[in-house]
Amino acid sequence: MSPALSAEKLVKLFPGVRALDGASLRVEPGSVHALLGENGAGKSTLIKILTGVHRPDGGRLEIGGDANEVHLDSPQAAARAGIGVVHQERNLVPEFSVAENIMLQRLPTKGGLLDRAAVRAEARRYLELLELDLDPDRRVRGLPVSQLQLIEVAKALSMDSKVLLLDEPTTASTPSEVDRLFGIIRKLRDGGTAILFVSHKLEEVYDLCDTVTVLRDGVSVLESVPLAELARPQLIEAMVGRAHTVTELPERPPSDANPTLELAGVSTSDGHRDVSLSLHRGEILGLYGLVGSGRTELAKALLGLSPITSGSVRVGGKQVKIHNVREALKKYRIGYVPEDRKEEGLFLEQPVSRNIAVAMWDKLSRRVGGVSAKAERQLADEYVERLGIRLASTGQLAGELSGGNQQKVSLAKWLAAKTEILIIDEPTVGIDVRTKAAFHELIWGLAADGLAVLLITSDLVEMVTLADRIIVMRDFHVCGELVNDHVYDSTSREVMELIHADAPE
């Protein structure tokens, strides 16, 4: 049987990064195919190529048969070629009716005007196919998210799609909604549709999918392998990789005996349950878990961005309640270097000096309230030298720097603010290997200087290289803690065993 969708050796280059470097997958009609990969593996780039958002720099894409090569240069072209997409975020027009949203890509007309009867009739066909009992004339605004998602499935099918791509469809669903969605997916599969299911929830993948492709570092490390032949540890290992070496870093002075940050039985409104950990000055504590295990959310709750519902947080031995980021920074000296430096970390249109000094403006300000540009520059120069940021001058705009240097600027901001506890989230995503090593030395050096570092990373090699202890999280709780001996094979196995032992069968 010829595959419904076949991608061969796709390559996609971004400035400084090979996001995809030979990614391949084949999806057969009437099957559900899982696409897996950790942060930065190239999953979203592949999805964007399949949906016509990005054009590949190399490789071959075929839809509906071996010889039918396609070039998708727009989302519409992808839809016309037969790839229906349900994106992770909802994409419906709130003021339009259910029927019109379903048919929006090819609204039927009569005499130049919208043919409402045809819109309704066509839409009803897809609603019935999905066993969705909804009034097609109902306005979309106000419908529950799970129904919006099914409407989008109907919309994706409205173009007679041969392939249905579902991008993380269950992130916001309750178990019963997931069951319903899976029922529909199975029904479509039995009807001959090829389904590409993108997820990071392994239970769901095993429950639903027939075959799997795993991406790592832009390459398909497993390509269209039947899931029945693949045990869960093998799958996880394929995702996180093992063929890496851990860099040796010099000895560090021992960390303080008394914890500077201590969480005991913390639960949050995001769904964390009974999280306990302690972090000492001069220590790097790793927070490991697969994507979606709640690590970033825990960091944000610590900063006061979402409420902590029970348990206690102690900073320097005293119980505290942190209400907002400003308080976290000014009062408790906790800094957070976000994963998404472009969106959350930097002011790309502002000079580097201002980016570094922004958290220090109230210290730098003179009596009249202005901030001295000279003081800003001095402060920036100090950290540019200390972190080895490569730039022409501190007057350069942050947006002009390379990814690694941007990340250093983002880090410099928090160091300049004299933080004592630094949470660093996925510091090296999208950064090339050499800069990565320099960054590791930098983080190591910060801890040697007495900073308490909470490191969040999905890169297990990075974790084994840097962390003193590793807290392993799964599904918003801690499933274990281990002391890192910096030996990749044994530590990674222990981490995987902790995750695996915790997962429901």
Add this chain to the structure above:
Amino acid sequence: MTSLSTLAPRAVFRSTESTLAILAAAGFAALAIASDGSLLSGSSLETLFTYLAVPVLIGLAQMVALAVGQMNLSVGALGGFVAVAAGSVMAHQGVPAWLAVLGALVLGAAVGAINGLVVVLTQINGFIVTLATMTILTGLQYEVVGTATLSDYSPGLRELGRTSVFHIPVIFLVAIAVAVALAVYLRRAIWGRRLLASGGNPLAARLSGISNNRAIILAHCLSGLLIGVAAVVTLASAPGVNQSIGGDWLLASFAAPIIGGVALSGGAVSVTGTVLAALIVRLVDVARAQFSLDPSWVNFVVGAVVLGTVVITHRRGASA
């Protein structure tokens, strides 16, 4: 099925629209009683509706811009410029009225399209672009008419401006016909739907093969066309046109759609609500005349109501 209220059968609008309808009816009744019934006389009704035509049209012109999440600050300046330009070619160059009217509509639509094109090509906010064209057009209006007032043009057009059918002025009927046509366009025409889809969720529209740029240009073009109609109505009904025409249109143009329940963020329009809100604002003006209140009082009330509406809508949106 074809009444104006079913042209926008949206639950929120229905409640806003029925509230506005009740408010308008109550206000009208109160004024009729306060004036000892003189408001119900033929000439009073004619005055009421004559001066309602322009607010309805400019309210709709602003509504179309708001539909794609844009603003059109050049409403008054464009209307004033088109009115004096058409008046001037009729008075000085002897251009026949039908041609001047046609020219006014084309000119309005063309300047609107330019607004849209500039927004799309420069990616600059429509607020700034139309602020600039507003200033340019105000200058052009002065250039055309100077300090003079033109009243010596097309007796036929001016006669039409004074004609009524059963005490309902023809120009008001024109405004209502335009409103109905616009409602049908936005509800049924493919490009009307695309315009609203783009305003409601640009990302979803783009992923469905709808060009957001075209929707923005179309919205500004339609906005300009409606202003062209408003300029023609002004030519027909005003005692003369001069440099001051259009000067007081800006707040009125925002008041009608905002009170009428149109979303500032785009995608949600209500022709009925906009027309009813224009009527309510007009009734405030009538009340001012009735009770000989200070004219600034009207601006105060309308401004306060607009602000209040925005706050209430925002609160409602936040709690939903």
